[in-house]
Amino acid sequence: xxxxxxxxxxxxxxxxxxxxxxxxxxxxxxxxxxxxxxxxxxxxxxxxxxxxxxxxxxxxxxxxxxxxxxxxxxxxxxxxxxxxxxxxxxxxxxxxxxxxxxxxxxxxxxxxxxxxxxxxxxxxxxxxxxxxxxxxxxxxxxxxxxxxxxxxxxxxxxxxxxxxxxxxxxxxxxxxxxxxxxxxxxxxxxxxxxxxxxxxxxxxxxxxxxxxxxxxxxxxxxxxxxxxxxxxxxxxxxxxxxxxxxxxxxxxxxxxxxxxxxxxxxxxxxxxxxx
Amino acid sequence: xxxxxxxxxxxxxxxxxxxxxxxxxxxxxxxxxxxxxxxxxxxxxxxxxxxxxxxxxxxxxxxxxxxxxxxxxxxxxxxxxxxxxxxxxxxxxxxxxxxxxxxxxxxxxxxxxxxxxxxxxxxxxxxxxxxxxxxxxxxxxxxxxxxxxxxxxxxxxxxxxxxxxxxxxxxxxxxxxxxxxxxxxxxxxxxxxxxxxxxxxxxxxxxxxxxxxxxxxxxxxxxxxxxxxxxxxxxxxxxxxxxxxxxxxxxxxxxxxxxxxxxxxxxxxxxxxxxxxxxxxxxxxxxxxxxxxxxxxxxxxxxxxxxxxxxxxxxxxx
Numbered sequence: 001x002x003x004x005x006x007x008x009x010x011x012x013x014x015x016x017x018x019x020x021x022x023x024x025x026x027x028x029x030x031x032x033x034x035x036x037x038x039x040x041x042x043x044x045x046x047x048x049x050x051x052x053x054x055x056x057x058x059x060x061x062x063x064x065x066x067x068x069x070x071x072x073x074x075x076x077x078x079x080x081x082x083x084x085x086x087x088x089x090x091x092x093x094x095x096x097x098x099x100x101x102x103x104x105x106x107x108x109x110x111x112x113x114x115x116x117x118x119x120x121x122x123x124x125x126x127x128x129x130x131x132x133x134x135x136x137x138x139x140x141x142x143x144x145x146x147x148x149x150x151x152x153x154x155x156x157x158x159x160x161x162x163x164x165x166x167x168x169x170x171x172x173x174x175x176x177x178x179x180x181x182x183x184x185x186x187x188x189x190x191x192x193x194x195x196x197x198x199x200x201x202x203x204x205x206x207x208x209x210x211x212x213x214x215x216x217x218x219x220x221x222x223x224x225x226x227x228x229x230x231x232x233x234x235x236x237x238x239x240x241x242x243x244x245x246x247x248x249x250x251x252x253x254x255x256x257x258x259x260x261x262x263x264x265x266x267x268x269x270x271x272x273x274x275x
Numbered sequence: 276x277x278x279x280x281x282x283x284x285x286x287x288x289x290x291x292x293x294x295x296x297x298x299x300x301x302x303x304x305x306x307x308x309x310x311x312x313x314x315x316x317x318x319x320x321x322x323x324x325x326x327x328x329x330x331x332x333x334x335x336x337x338x339x340x341x342x343x344x345x346x347x348x349x350x351x352x353x354x355x356x357x358x359x360x361x362x363x364x365x366x367x368x369x370x371x372x373x374x375x376x377x378x379x380x381x382x383x384x385x386x387x388x389x390x391x392x393x394x395x396x397x398x399x400x401x402x403x404x405x406x407x408x409x410x411x412x413x414x415x416x417x418x419x420x421x422x423x424x425x426x427x428x429x430x431x432x433x434x435x436x437x438x439x440x441x442x443x444x445x446x447x448x449x450x451x452x453x454x455x456x457x458x459x460x461x462x463x464x465x466x467x468x469x470x471x472x473x474x475x476x477x478x479x480x481x482x483x484x485x486x487x488x489x490x491x492x493x494x495x496x497x498x499x500x501x502x503x504x505x506x507x508x509x510x511x512x513x514x515x516x517x518x519x520x521x522x523x524x525x526x527x528x529x530x531x532x533x534x535x536x537x538x539x540x541x542x543x544x545x546x547x548x549x550x551x552x553x554x555x556x557x558x559x560x561x562x563x564x565x566x567x568x569x570x571x572x573x574x575x576x577x578x579x580x581x582x583x584x585x586x587x588x589x590x591x592x593x
Binding site: 012013015016019020022023024025026027029030043044046047086089090093094097099105107108109110111112114115116117118119120121122123124126127146147149150153177178179203206207208209210213214217225228229232233239242243245246247249250253254256257258261264265 | 307308309311312313315316319320322323326327328329330331333334337347387390391394395397399405406407408409410411412413414415416417418419420421422423424425426427429431432433436437467471475520524527528530531534535537548549552553556557562565566568569570572573575576579580583584587
């Protein structure tokens with residue numbers, strides 16, 4: 001029994017370690033390639049560790065994508081903040097003020113979460129052109145905020161629904177109205193939900209390629225993912241530089257995930273499947 | 276990309292009571308606060324109505340118009356673009372690609388995700404570390420995934436070097452550059468990015484199964500196999516359903532990974548509807564044809580979303 005158990009445990013760990021290597025492998029290659037000096041970059045020695053630390057390819061890559069990196073920061077932060085605020089108040093209404101048809105409305109909101117954006121891109125471009133927002137940061141921020149309405153409402157609704165109605169009733173007895181209840185009762189305890197939603201929106205918007213490509217197509221101004229793709233598609237850029245550019249673009253979300261992984265997970269899982 | 280679901284937490288417990296109270300006292304509708312609540316929601320309702328539902332209809336209309344240059348032309352031409360699309364070789368290739376991709380991607384995500392979750396659920400030392408590693412690709416964008424795997428799947432280097440090291444030098448697949456099977460390679464890269472998230476969903480599902488159930492099964496003499504076969508896997512069906520919908524959606528709108536891997540590839544071997552739509556519309560300025568492709572994607576998505584949302588609504592009403 002115990003010998004058999006030892007074997008089983010060993011096999012389990014072996015599989016887990018193998019998968020850990022599988023998941024880590026691409027990032028390992030990105031990092032070591034970025035750290036190699038140009039003369040050591042060889043297709044045939046892709047897996048070998050660099051002979052010392054060189055930051056040449058990062059410097060070159062940063063020179064290529066830094067304007068776009070800044071654009072991404074300027075889009076992602078306001079868009080994540082605004083859409084979280086919208087989501088919070090919408091979630092509050094959906095969770096605590098269920099007027100007639102609110103549930104149906106909520107389901108209709110959710111459809112937006114699943115949409116292939118290709119089905120709305122052309123009218124989006126026409127509309128943004130009409131509003132003179134096409135090709136502007138504001139236009140892209142607005143688009144992200146609107147497309148973020150469903151998911152943010154869903155996450156906040158879930159959080160607020162878990163807050164007992166007795167608390168709300170107590171607030172009502174104390175004379176709080178619609179805004180008072182939100183301001184004095186829910187908002188002060190909303191920080192965990194805000195963290196989760198902000199993190200989610202930050203990741204989604206930072207990692208977006210399609211909407212940025214369509215709305216801010218000017219290569220100089222485009223978000224960082226568009227720039228990374230352009231770099232990778234270009235034959236004039238060395239592959240170690242392409243990889244460094246990819247790593248630079250991935251860094252913010254990966255770092256945030258590593259630092260706040262627990263929150264990230266909570267967003268994904270917080271009773272994910274209890275519903 | 277993964278704009279995905281997290282099913283609402285704690286819904287069943289606390290959601291039921293407000294519905295009932297609203298039904299009992301329908302006149303609460305008239306209270307000022309209820310109207311205020313609706314007004315607060317109104318801007319979002321309008322935004323969703325226009326930017327989502329309105330735009331879907333508009334796209335569908337454009338697909339039946341004659342807009343094929345940089346200047347909009349909304350002349351109605353009926354199904355002309357649709358017949359053109361159905362007979363288009365690239366479109367037919369896309370449909371084949373989506374089918375293969377979906378099989379490969381959904382299969383990998385469910386198998387890898389479920390296996391890893393089950394293994395991690397065996398009181399593993401360093402579980403947190405494994406979990407962090409498994410899930411982190413989900414924080415990596417499709418573009419970065421594609422760019423990286425493009426190099427890992429170069430025939431002369433990357434993974435093939437590892438095969439050579441392992442004495443399997445004869446095995447040198449051309450991966451995403453293969454005209455026949457390239458699309459399967461795309462599904463490998465995409466599953467790397469997404470399967471950890473699926474693992475997390477399954478793990479949460481496993482943790483939600485009460486320990487008493489497992490104990491009861493053990494007392495009844497169920498072995499590990501029977502436990503999974505008759506208790507755990509059936510109990511995880513809702514998770515599998517969610518995973519199926521999420522990965523199915525991903526299979527319909529796959530775009531950035533394909534673009535970064537150099538799509539549409541030789542003979543459109545790794546093309547996708549999304550890439551086709553983008554190039555047709557914003558590259559070739561055939562807006563009506565592009566709108567038709569976008570509408571096809573929308574229809575495919577509806578097949579997946581409707582059952583999912585219906586099941587969610589059933590949950591909400593319970």
